[in-house]
Amino acid sequence: MAVTDAPKIVTTRFDLEDGHTLAGYERTGGYAALRSALRTSPAAVMGEVKAANLQGRGGAGFPAGTKWGFLPPDVHPRYLVVNGDESEPGTYKDRLLMERDPHQLIEGVLLASYAVEAKQAFIYVRGEMAFAQERLAAALNEAYAAGLVGRDIAGSGWSMDVVLHWGAGAYIVGEETALIESLEGRRGMPRLKPPFFPAVKGLYLQPTIVNNVETLANIPWIVTNGGAAFAALGTEESAGMRLFALSGHVRNPGVYEVEMGKTTFRDLIEAPVLGGGMRQGRTLKAFIPGGASAPWFYEEHLDLPLSKATVDKAGSMLGSGAVVVMDDTTDAVKACARVVRFFAHESCGKCTPCREGTTWLHQILQRILAGDGRWSDLELLLDVCDNISPGIAWPPRQTTICPLGPSAVSPIASALERFRPEFEAYIQGGRHAAARPVPVEVLAGVAGR
Amino acid sequence: MARLSPENEVLAGQIIARYPRSRSALIPLLHVAQQQDGWVTDEAMAHIGELLGLTPAEVLGTCSFYEMFRREPVGTYLVNVCTNISCQLLGGEELLEHVEQRLGVKAGATTADGMFTVEDVECIAACTEAPCLQVNYRYFHRITHQGFDALVDDLRAGRRSDEIPPHGTTTRLRQTIPAGRWAGVGAVGLAPEVG
Structure with a gap:
């Protein structure tokens, strides 16, 4: 295994001064795929994407072409919704794609809409990403003015609209049915599947495709170069290139586009042109391979390739392409508690096991960190986990509509299994061992909220 | 601190027209209200409800779910x-x-x-x-x-005001669609909403 010299696909314009403008995009081959696709049929575009074996880059890794194939024939209007609500802790790549190459995403949206015969697309950007919203607005304005979006696209007679939409702060909206609820102007709570599979009953209960930003950003290259060329990259099971956000205790944290299946976690973390290894003088304690929802990996997993099937089989997931590296200075209890706090905070409240369970887990962990933990707390944590995700297995079973609740189980199951003595030390040591907050000298202030 | 200004009411109309069903404009309009006043006032929520045919409670129900919407003033x-x-x-x-x-x-x-x-x-x-x-x-x-x-x-010292707009403004550049370019086919064939 090594870092391969496969061509970059979605990051080729990241370093260009004007890569985000229509002029810069077209100068570097942009919108050529659209113009050529409009001379073929929607089925031809669909065929290339299916041949590419492009797995969704949002988290679940479901093949995009297969998802598109679930649309019931002859039911219209259909919609395309772009999931740009990137919020999974550790994940940072869709924001870059929206900020640095917005036209690539728009071209991907147009090609996907053409393939699935969508009449309108909505790009749902995370609310907190102001710069991405500005870059996409500017790009859409250019594309509309140039006749590339809207009525009679590029003189082809085909018409469809793309609307920029943004949220207002809610992790759960990254879940596709919650995203649709939010786009309908409601609280972002997931819908039960079945019957609300988006491809069948999605936005306005019409057939709807929800695709992640990075997934769609790959489509122009696939249409230009052919699905077979994409499938030839990576491995038969995990095709193409993929963005990985490498964060935490490495020398060179960064977002890297690497070949799937042929690159390993060790390559990503240690290669000089990628992570560059652990911080000076430190060793690996654990790493999260695919975002905060994923069970943790350790030294023995470093040589696994970045492949969906392999990582699934090893008991975790590639998820959203977020690799968080923890060295030997890391307090496993604090790290675990921080991730659990996130899920407790972001639970939408619809399902009782998640709403109550994640809150309990958070409170128990805070009690342990404060030095007030009880010996029974460790079993209590696992008992609450079992109520959210029976059996605490992988892949998780769930007593909830969506996977948010079970996501809070991953860090607890991981940390308790591997680092149980650290939890015990907090309980044994009581308040002497506790992490002490630094008091704030309030100079002048008023209570908020 | 109040209802949407006449200019923002025009903007609201443009936003609403982009969605096959008007309620989809609710979150964007709450952002318009927050951009206007720095936070979302009860009066603005009532006004948005009038524009979308929703009760104030329905508007608040959505507004209160999302962290970015502040229902009392925050710092600059x-x-x-x-x-x-x-x-x-x-x-x-x-x-x-x-x-x-x-x-x-x-x-x-x-x-x-x-x-x-x-x-x-x-x-x-x-x-x-x-x-x-x-x-x-x-x-x-x-x-x-x-x-x-x-x-x-x-x-x-006010040295970053070009770079950082006041609270409430997320994007400083909005999508604008030139006359005659809007396809407007997204709602074709969509059944009217029930209830």
């Missing part, structure tokens, strides 16, 4: 410090403590002069650039304690 500058896992590993919690000490308020509170509100927030998707924070949703990557102090001095 909302300082969101990330303490989630990638930032925690590289000093995010210590950065938050420093921000609290420097500004003299705990997370969740506003300084007495109304300049700053501090929040301890969840992941803001800058994980490889930890520790990070946002001021009115503008990013500051790999920020040091000294860097934050300099930023506060700049903000107090």
Whole structure:
């Protein structure tokens, strides 16, 4: 295994001064795929994407072409919704794609809409990403003015609209049915599947495709170069290139586009042109391979390739392409508690096991960190986990509509299994061992909220 | 502090027209209200309800779900410090403590002069650039304690106002669709909403 010299696909314009403008995009081959696709049929575009074996880059890794194939024939209007609500802790790549190459995403949206015969697309950007919203607005304005979006696209007679939409702060909206609820102007709570599979009953209960930003950003290259060329990259099971956000205790944290299946976690973390290894003088304690929802990996997993099937089989997931590296200075209890706090905070409240369970887990962990933990707390944590995700297995079973609740189980199951003595030390040591907050000298202030 | 201004009512009409069903414009219109007043007032919510055919309770029901919508005034500058896992590993919690000490308020509170509100927030998707924070949703990557102090001095002196608009403005550039370019086929064949 090594870092391969496969061509970059979605990051080729990241370093260009004007890569985000229509002029810069077209100068570097942009919108050529659209113009050529409009001379073929929607089925031809669909065929290339299916041949590419492009797995969704949002988290679940479901093949995009297969998802598109679930649309019931002859039911219209259909919609395309772009999931740009990137919020999974550790994940940072869709924001870059929206900020640095917005036209690539728009071209991907147009090609996907053409393939699935969508009449309108909505790009749902995370609310907190102001710069991405500005870059996409500017790009859409250019594309509309140039006749590339809207009525009679590029003189082809085909018409469809793309609307920029943004949220207002809610992790759960990254879940596709919650995203649709939010786009309908409601609280972002997931819908039960079945019957609300988006491809069948999605936005306005019409057939709807929800695709992640990075997934769609790959489509122009696939249409230009052919699905077979994409499938030839990576491995038969995990095709193409993929963005990985490498964060935490490495020398060179960064977002890297690497070949799937042929690159390993060790390559990503240690290669000089990628992570560059652990911080000076430190060793690996654990790493999260695919975002905060994923069970943790350790030294023995470093040589696994970045492949969906392999990582699934090893008991975790590639998820959203977020690799968080923890060295030997890391307090496993604090790290675990921080991730659990996130899920407790972001639970939408619809399902009782998640709403109550994640809150309990958070409170128990805070009690342990404060030095007030009880010996029974460790079993209590696992008992609450079992109520959210029976059996605490992988892949998780769930007593909830969506996977948010079970996501809070991953860090607890991981940390308790591997680092149980650290939890015990907090309980044994009581308040002497506790992490002490630094008091704030309030100079002048008023209570908020 | 009130209903949407006449200009914003025109903008609201443009936004509503882009959706096959008007309720989809609710979150965008709440952003317009927050951009106008810095927070979302009861009067603005009632006005938005009138525009969309929703009750004030329906508007509030959606508004209250989303963290960015503030239903009381906040500081001119909302300082969101990330303490989630990638930032925690590289000093995010210590950065938050420093921000609290420097500004003299705990997370969740506003300084007495109304300049700053501090929040301890969840992941803001800058994980490889930890520790990070946002001021009115503008990013500051790999920020040091000294860097934050300099930023506060700049903000107090008004030196960053071009870069950082007042709280409530997320995007400064909106999508505008030239006359004659709108396809308008998204709602064709869509059944009228029931209820």
